[in-house]
Amino acid sequence: MSGLVCQENVGFLFSHGCGSPAAMTCMRCAMPLCEQHVTSVGAEMLCATCARQHDDYTGDRNGVDEDHPSYYYDNYGYYGAAASSGSGRAHDANDFTEADGASLRHEDDASFEEDMGGS
Amino acid sequence: MAGRWLVYALGGGMGHLTRASALARAASRRGHAVVLLTNSPFASGLPLEDVLGTGVEVFRLNPALGREAVGEVVEQCLADVRPDLFVVDTFPRGLGGELVPLLPSVRARKVLIHRDVNPTYVKQYGLARAVDAFDLLLVPGEAAPFANHPRAVRTAPWLLLRASELLPRDKARARLGVPAEDTRALVAVMGCGTPEEVGEAGHIAARLDAMLGPEAVVRWLVPPGVAMDVPAPRAKQGRRAGASLEEGLALRMSTWPALAVLPGVDVLVGAGGYNTVQEARVTGTPFVALARPRLYDRQALRLRPEERAGTVEALVTRAAGLARARPARSTRPYVNGTDDAVTLIERTVLSA
Numbered sequence: 001m002s003g004l005v006c007q008e009n010v011g012f013l014f015s016h017g018c019g020s021p022a023a024m025t026c027m028r029c030a031m032p033l034c035e036q037h038v039t040s041v042g043a044e045m046l047c048a049t050c051a052r053q054h055d056d057y058t059g060d061r062n063g064v065d066e067d068h069p070s071y072y073y074d075n076y077g078y079y080g081a082a083a084s085s086g087s088g089r090a091h092d093a094n095d096f097t098e099a100d101g102a103s104l105r106h107e108d109d110a111s112f113e114e115d116m117g118g119s
Numbered sequence: 120m121a122g123r124w125l126v127y128a129l130g131g132g133m134g135h136l137t138r139a140s141a142l143a144r145a146a147s148r149r150g151h152a153v154v155l156l157t158n159s160p161f162a163s164g165l166p167l168e169d170v171l172g173t174g175v176e177v178f179r180l181n182p183a184l185g186r187e188a189v190g191e192v193v194e195q196c197l198a199d200v201r202p203d204l205f206v207v208d209t210f211p212r213g214l215g216g217e218l219v220p221l222l223p224s225v226r227a228r229k230v231l232i233h234r235d236v237n238p239t240y241v242k243q244y245g246l247a248r249a250v251d252a253f254d255l256l257l258v259p260g261e262a263a264p265f266a267n268h269p270r271a272v273r274t275a276p277w278l279l280l281r282a283s284e285l286l287p288r289d290k291a292r293a294r295l296g297v298p299a300e301d302t303r304a305l306v307a308v309m310g311c312g313t314p315e316e317v318g319e320a321g322h323i324a325a326r327l328d329a330m331l332g333p334e335a336v337v338r339w340l341v342p343p344g345v346a347m348d349v350p351a352p353r354a355k356q357g358r359r360a361g362a363s364l365e366e367g368l369a370l371r372m373s374t375w376p377a378l379a380v381l382p383g384v385d386v387l388v389g390a391g392g393y394n395t396v397q398e399a400r401v402t403g404t405p406f407v408a409l410a411r412p413r414l415y416d417r418q419a420l421r422l423r424p425e426e427r428a429g430t431v432e433a434l435v436t437r438a439a440g441l442a443r444a445r446p447a448r449s450t451r452p453y454v455n456g457t458d459d460a461v462t463l464i465e466r467t468v469l470s471a
Contacts, residue, residue, distance in 0.1 A: 116129070118413070
């Protein structure tokens with residue numbers, strides 16, 4: 001897909017971008033996805049996050065990606081499930097979200113002074 | 120007294136190049152001869168010579184060069200240019216650590232452009248010692264770890280263009296392909312960061328265009344020289360047509376520097392890099408952005424809560440809301456910190 005790569009987070013211990021060539025985009029959030037990380041929910045092809053949000057509304061767990069850690073661990077995520085879904089009672093629109101947290105995590109610290117494309 | 124400056128602007132994306140170009144341009148206008156060194160993957164497509172003028176010579180390194188090759192080029196460049204002044208953007212040790220053995224033998228005065236960096240990097244690589252090799256630390260408009268260093272001086276944010284150089288609103292909109300009789304809100308989605316993120320900006324522009332319909336005009340701003348292929352359609356049974364890059368291509372406008380056209384933009388959608396954020400703020404452009412992950416920069420901390428969207432979904436929703444509300448924007452002229460920076464540097468050189 002014109003050089004776009006899959007943006008889905010993978011890795012059980014150390015989260016990182018998938019990086020495989022993207023085959024499509026999530027039909028809700030437009031995140032580029034490879035075929036391995038597309039979740040089919042009804043007629044929609046979604047990323048794991050949008051699929052989970054769909055389930056939060058419908059209670060439907062059919063079609064959820066069982067390979068995703070959140071399927072087995074309710075508290076998986078940087079700030080927990082409530083923060084990532086926006087459904088927590090204490091949620092504030094200005095809170096840092098899971099996505100903001102991801103932008104501050106540096107699990108590839110080892111590439112300091114190695115990556116000549118760093119910024 | 121005019122000097123010979125070497126400005127080190129290595130680093131991915133467009134941020135290091137744009138910030139350093141702003142300083143180089145201001146220095147050139149004061150009569151200094153400037154050599155600007157960049158390995159940005161965007162540099163080959165940008166009309167840098169046109170914007171920076173004849174007083175700035177740009178050395179474009181192949182962005183594919185690895186650490187050792189970059190180190191050799193930088194060493195050779197220092198030997199060839201023999202600058203009176205060596206300005207380093209962001210990385211006091213060099214992007215690959217190559218400056219550590221080089222700096223002690225560099226006779227030029229040394230200036231560090233000091234912005235926020237990952238605290239893990241600061242600690243693990245001893246940046247407190249590295250910054251001591253510099254005669255002056257310039258802190259352009261935002262917090263930075265060594266902003267209280269005895270030789271650090273804060274300035275206003277650095278912009279590539281002065282306020283008087285921005286296009287008037289009607290000409291800016293015309294540059295973006297909006298006819299004079301079309302008074303709808305103009306939403307610009309900034310394509311920058313990495314080539315992949317430029318493509319994602321096209322998808323976001325397409326989604327906004329579909330959501331807003333005739334309520335607003337949407338444009339996808341792409342730096343010149345960035346090739347975006349039309350993707351081959353992938354048949355997937357039961358999949359309805361989503362926002363595609365083809366749709367984004369119809370909205371695409373090749374423009375740089377985008378700062379020049381911001382007076383014509385009613386909503387700016389982008390990321391939290393230094394230049395986009397400062398450009399939106401100084402021009403008073405309503406702005407919403409994603410915090411993109413970076414190795415050294417911390418975009419989530421730069422963005423204010425009202426500017427930051429946690430997901431693409433939130434980004435699109437908030438941008439559409441701003442386009443419909445059309446909040447009033449400030450149009451007062453801004454101060455460009457590059458002029459003060461050049462003055463501070465000249466004093467440093469004179470005090471040698």
